[in-house]
Amino acid sequence: MHLSSLVEMVESGFDDRVLLGDESSQITGTDFGFLVRLGATQVHNKYTSVIYVGENHPLLPVGLFAAAWAGVPFVPVNYRLEDRQLRSLIERYPNSLVLTDPLTADRLIGLSPLIFDDWLRGLSKIDLEEVGPIEPAENDDDVAVVLFTSGTTSEPKSALLRHRHLMAYLLGSVEFGSATESEAVLVSVPPYHVAGIANMLSNLFSGRRLVYLQSFSAKVWLETVQREAISHAMVVPTMLARVVDELDGEIVEHSTLRTLSYGGAKISEKVIRAALAAFPTTGFVNAYGLTETASTIAVLGPDDHRAALLSDDLHVQRRLSSVGQVLPMVEIEIRDELENVVGAGESGLIYLRGEQVSGEYAGKSLLDSEGWFCTRDQGSIDSEGYLFIEGRVDDTIIRGGENIAPAEIEEVLLAQVGVTGACVVGLPDDEWGQRIVAVVVLEAGHFVDLDELREAVRATLRGSKTPEEIIVRDSLPHTETGKMLRRVVQSELLACEGGTQS
């Protein structure tokens, strides 16, 4: 199926239901369909893609679906990139309609940017009868959305999501029209992240009103949840940590929030425990997925969260740090270096297969001949199917022939009182091949004995996984969605070493 069908479904199922907009504009399913058709007339036969570069906008879905209806890809670009990189990404897609926000427009001189609000105003002046409506595109093998990978290790790559991938995700995991008219979702993830796209699609599909946060701040997020009686929200771990900080121990009794889902990066157990305590009546959902899998492929649901909190069983408790069980329409295998499937509890590389799994970059599919996609994430599955993510295989430290996942050590460090950030990397070592170095961020005004930290790791894991060195820093570099830039830390440490040796 094609995303243009979703427009017709929304028109049919939610004709008079308000789905989008803010105080000044309330957009029903019928209004939405009309705007999409108008937008498509502007794109059809004129542009080969629609780029959006800017903050979230209440009517952003009109841009994505106008592109879909007209049969061209929607390409959201990270407006926070520095000018040179931003322009080079946009220039990869010549002959595009470049939509933007007022702040970003000034940085796009020469690229014919059009401010999104001006584009919408232009649409309202079109007489659809006069220009003639265009037929919806229907080839579901066409590219629907292009997303750039965060480029933490190299130049950003264009990941391609075709209509059939996105529709497979929707049809497989969301029930059409399952939301009631009083439900509303607060979207605070940026539009250039796969979670932002999935948020938009799955909530339109379920008939839930979308309220957009222009850009995230914990204070505004909490105020908006209250003002708009938000029932659902999705955040990245960094945002959840800031919300917990902002509450400063306050407990939100009877929150309107029924579901709060988080994902996009690894969360520390301290943060999720604090969040569960802060929102005692809210159901928490941990979602794991990748850009290349059209978002979520595994979920840890509300019952799993509470069960882990209340259980005496260590196995059940441990699931709080898992990403839950794989969705029914996705297949998973954990394989060793020789690509043999390993047993329950054993670590290996995560392979995925399913209709929503794209595994494709511009000009290159990474799916093998049987349709499997290697995520390059390392993990294990317990005897009851709970998936544990252990980090990127490219981050693995090899010390004395032993493979060590930095995330495991970071988890122990983060669990210690006074530690708010931890990054573990391997540095070259003559004796061991690599040695383990940890960089930690400490809570202001808190004294932490670094020897005790090392001792904590030794006691929980074992000697070979204990950092040889622990360095204290004021902060660690992250992407905006909260993924730690481990490579940056590693190269900085390497540069320091080089400096002291010379």
Next chain:
Amino acid sequence: MILKPGARLISAVCAAEMMTVKAPKTDLEVTIGGVAIIASVAARDGSVAVVAGHDGGTLMGKRYVDEADTIELLCTKAGVGAVAVNGELLQLKEAKALPASD
């Protein structure tokens, strides 16, 4: 008629509307409430009634499939008429509800 994924099906006798999720590439006769579907809501004139035996209804958001699992339709607007293909009443497809992850 040949149904393509994404094709809309509109009842002539009740409020029901469906979306084609999958269908075989063969000529199909689709009825809702026992009466042939129509091209647009505007063409519904209220002159025909639901046929007995085709009054099981369709529910919003639910999927309907045939015995052989060759056709799947998704209800986008509920109605009192039941949907049938080549005379066979389609059955409700049970799906496990998943927690909202986004």
